[in-house]
Amino acid sequence: MLTRYLLLVNILFTSLGISQPNDTTLCFYHGKRYGSEANFNPMRTIINGGFGIMQISNRSNDLREVSFENGLKNVSYNLSHPFKAISTFGWKKFLTTEVIPTSIRLKNAQYYPNYKLHLIGGGFTYRAFVDWFRFKGIPHPKWSAFLSWFTYHFLNEIVENNSYSGFNVDPIADMYIFNSAGILLFSFDSIARFFGNTLHMRDWSFQPAYDPVLRTIENVGQNFMIKVKLPFSKRWSYFNHWGVHGMFGLSYRTDSGKSYSFAGGLVAKDLVEVENNSGVRELTTTLVWTAGFFYDLENSLLTSLILSGTKGYKARLNVYPGVLYLWHISPGFFVNLRKDNQISLGLQFSFFPIGSAYRVK
Numbered sequence: 001m002l003t004r005y006l007l008l009v010n011i012l013f014t015s016l017g018i019s020q021p022n023d024t025t026l027c028f029y030h031g032k033r034y035g036s037e038a039n040f041n042p043m044r045t046i047i048n049g050g051f052g053i054m055q056i057s058n059r060s061n062d063l064r065e066v067s068f069e070n071g072l073k074n075v076s077y078n079l080s081h082p083f084k085a086i087s088t089f090g091w092k093k094f095l096t097t098e099v100i101p102t103s104i105r106l107k108n109a110q111y112y113p114n115y116k117l118h119l120i121g122g123g124f125t126y127r128a129f130v131d132w133f134r135f136k137g138i139p140h141p142k143w144s145a146f147l148s149w150f151t152y153h154f155l156n157e158i159v160e161n162n163s164y165s166g167f168n169v170d171p172i173a174d175m176y177i178f179n180s181a182g183i184l185l186f187s188f189d190s191i192a193r194f195f196g197n198t199l200h201m202r203d204w205s206f207q208p209a210y211d212p213v214l215r216t217i218e219n220v221g222q223n224f225m226i227k228v229k230l231p232f233s234k235r236w237s238y239f240n241h242w243g244v245h246g247m248f249g250l251s252y253r254t255d256s257g258k259s260y261s262f263a264g265g266l267v268a269k270d271l272v273e274v275e276n277n278s279g280v281r282e283l284t285t286t287l288v289w290t291a292g293f294f295y296d297l298e299n300s301l302l303t304s305l306i307l308s309g310t311k312g313y314k315a316r317l318n319v320y321p322g323v324l325y326l327w328h329i330s331p332g333f334f335v336n337l338r339k340d341n342q343i344s345l346g347l348q349f350s351f352f353p354i355g356s357a358y359r360v361k
Contacts, residue, residue, distance in 0.1 A: 025189050025192065025193065026131045026134065026135060027127060027128075027192040027193055027195065027196030027197065028124065028127060028128035028131050028192075028195075028196050028201065028202065028203070029128050029131035029132045029135055030131075030135070031135050032298070032300045033321070033322070033350075034297065034300060034302070034320070034321055034322025034330070035296060035297060035300030035301050035302045035320045035321065035322050036202065036203060036204050036205065036296075036300050036301035036320055037202070037300040038300070038320070038321045038322065038350045039205075039207060039320060039321065039348075039350050040128070040132065040203055040205075041132060041353065042132065042133075042145075042148035042152075043353035044205070044208065044353045044354070045125060045128075045129075045148075045152060045203070045205065045222065046151055046155060046353075047208045047217070047353060048205045048206060048208055048220055048221055048222040049125070049153070049156055049222040050151075050152055050155030050156050050158075050159060051155075051159055051208070051217050051220045052156065052220055052221045052222050052243070052244065053156070053159055053160050053244075053271075054159070054217060054220055055221045055244060055312055056244065056268055056269070056270065056271055056285075056312065057269050057270050057310045057312040057339070058270040059271065060216075061216045061218065061220070062214065062215060062216050063215055063216070063217065064215055066159055066162060067162050067163040068158060068159075070161075070162070070163055070164075070165060071157070071158035071159060071160075071161040071162055071163075073165075074161050074164060074165055074168065075154070075158055075161050075168075075171050078167060078168050078169070078171055078172060079171060079172065079175060079176075082172045082176060084167075085167040085172060085280065086169055086172065088167050088278055088279065088280055089169045089278050089280040089282075090278060093276075093278075094169055094173070096108070097109070097111065097282075098110050098114060098169060098170070098177075099111060099114070099173060099177060101115075106284055106285070106287070107274050107284045109284075110170070110173075110282075110284065114173055114174065114177070114178045115178065116242055116246075117242075117243075118153075118174050118178035118179050118182060119179075119181055119182045120182065120195075120224070121182075121222070121224055122149070122153065122178065122179045122182035122183070123181070123182025123183055123185045124182070124186060124195065124201060124203070124224065125149060125152065125203070125222075126145055126146065126149045126182065126183045126186060127145075127186040127187070128203060129144070129145035129148050129149055130142050132145075133145055146183070149179075149183070153174065153175060153179050154175075157170075157171040157174065157175065164281055166279065166280070166281060167279070167280040167281065168281045169280060170281070170283070195226075198228075199226040199227070199228060200225075200226060200227040200228075200237075200299050201224060201225070201226045202224070202225055202299050202300070202301075203222070203223070203224060204223045204224065204225045204294070204296075204301045205221060205222045205223050205243075206219045206220060206221045206222075206223065206316070206318055206334070207219055207318055207320070207332045207333075207334055207346065207348050207355060208220040208221075208348075208354050208355065209334070209346035209347070209348055209354060209356055209357035210354055210355070210356065210357060211344075211357040211358060211359055212356070213358070213359070214359060216359075218334075218336065218344045218357040218359070219318070219334045219336055219344065219346050219357065221243050221244065222243055223241060223242065223243035224241070224242055224243065225239070225240065225241045225242075225261075225294075225301075226239075226240050227239055227240075227251050227259075227299070235252055235253050235254075236250055236251070236252055236253075237250070237251040237252075237253065237259075238250065238251075239251040239262075239263055239294075240263070241263050241292060241294065244267060244268040245265060245266065245268065245290050245308070246265045246266055246267075247264055247265035247290060247291070247292055248263055248264070248265055249261060249262045249263030249264060250262060250263075251294075256297075257297055257298045258295070258296070258297050259294075259295070259296050259297075259299075261292075261293070261294040261295075261296070262291075262292075262293055262294075263291065263292050263294075264290065264292075265289075265291075266287040266288065266289065266290060267287065267288060267289075267290035267308050267309075268285040268286070268287060269286045269287060269288045269309070269310045270285065270286045271283050271284075271285055272284050272286060288308065288309035288310055289308065289309050290306065290307065290308035290309070290310075291306070291308075292304060292305060292306040292307070293305045297322070300322075301318075301320055302319070302320050302322055302323050303317075303318065303319050303320065303323060304316070304318045305317050305318075312338065312339060313338060314337045314338070314339075314341075315337040316334065316336045316337075317334060317335045317336070318332070318333075318334045319332060319334070320332045321349075321350050329349065331347055331349050332347075332348050332350070332355070333345070333346060333347045333348070333355075334346045338359070343359070343360040344357055344358075344359045344360075345357065345358050345359075346358075
């Protein structure tokens with residue numbers, strides 16, 4: 001089934017129509033050398049998205065505790081036997097919890113991240129990859145983008161699956177339905193321009209770093225943001241920032257192109273297994289408060305401060321390239337207050353996909 005999926009993508013890519021963006025249409029990446037856009041590249045996104053689940057409080061961010069081999073085996077099995085997994089789980093339950101929004105109860109709303117992170121976020125990421133490869137002048141940008149996009153999402157499913165063995169319908173909904181639909185959706189130039197120019201959607205991900213002492217990935221996570229200009233004001237916009245959280249607020253833009261945004265909402269705290277009679281894995285999350293302040297220049301994030309009630313990260317300060325300079329180089333850095341009041345420090349440079357971290361106990 002997985003092979004057939006890749007073959008279908010090949011047919012869509014080589015056919016006439018929507019999967020061939022106009023070469024002059026750059027919607028999400030324009031080569032800015034400051035802020036979050038200076039950090040954006042496929043390798044960093046693969047790290048942020050692939051290991052993003054590690055920012056959940058009850059998931060370890062120690063790479064030694066990730067069962068890559070088992071995750072690869074189990075995800076591949078479920079993607080190769082989707083109808084068997086769904087039949088065991090129940091088609092009605094699969095459609096009403098994973099696909100069709102039928103309930104706002106948290107344990108029945110697995111569809112929410114599917115739409116927000118996989119359909120919109122996944123489609124955006126694919127098109128942003130196309131923009132990046134095209135801007136860099138790399139041949140066959142859409143195929144390079146797809147391979148990067150597939151690596152990111154497949155790694156994400158492997159890390160999320162971890163040591164679990166058995167039927168799991170989540171990667172089936174993610175990969176076959178929402179991720180695929182996202183690619184098709186954002187392959188339309190008109191839709192990509194709408195998200196890029198009207199909604200000002202951008203990747204505002206964290207700056208991941210590796211701690212060689214603890215062998216952990218710190219400060220990982222992929223985030224997105226949109227701004228919608230309010231009709232009664234020239235300076236104020238509706239603001240939405242999301243990843244494993246959802247924050248809503250307002251953004252104020254100055255004449256110089258700098259914007260100051262404030263938002264609050266909820267963030268996933270712990271992953272919790274939902275009890276069911278099917279024997280198929282079903283996960284939900286517990287939620288706690290979160291709030292953030294963001295400072296950007298022309299939609300490229302320069303500084304963010306995010307506070308939350310999670311045990312994993314109580315506070316996360318990220319300063320991106322373009323704010324502070326060391327001679328002629330402008331690095332990014334972060335200071336995170338972790339559980340047990342430990343402080344994680346990190347330094348990174350935009351020309352490396354991952355930075356270096358150190359935890360102060």
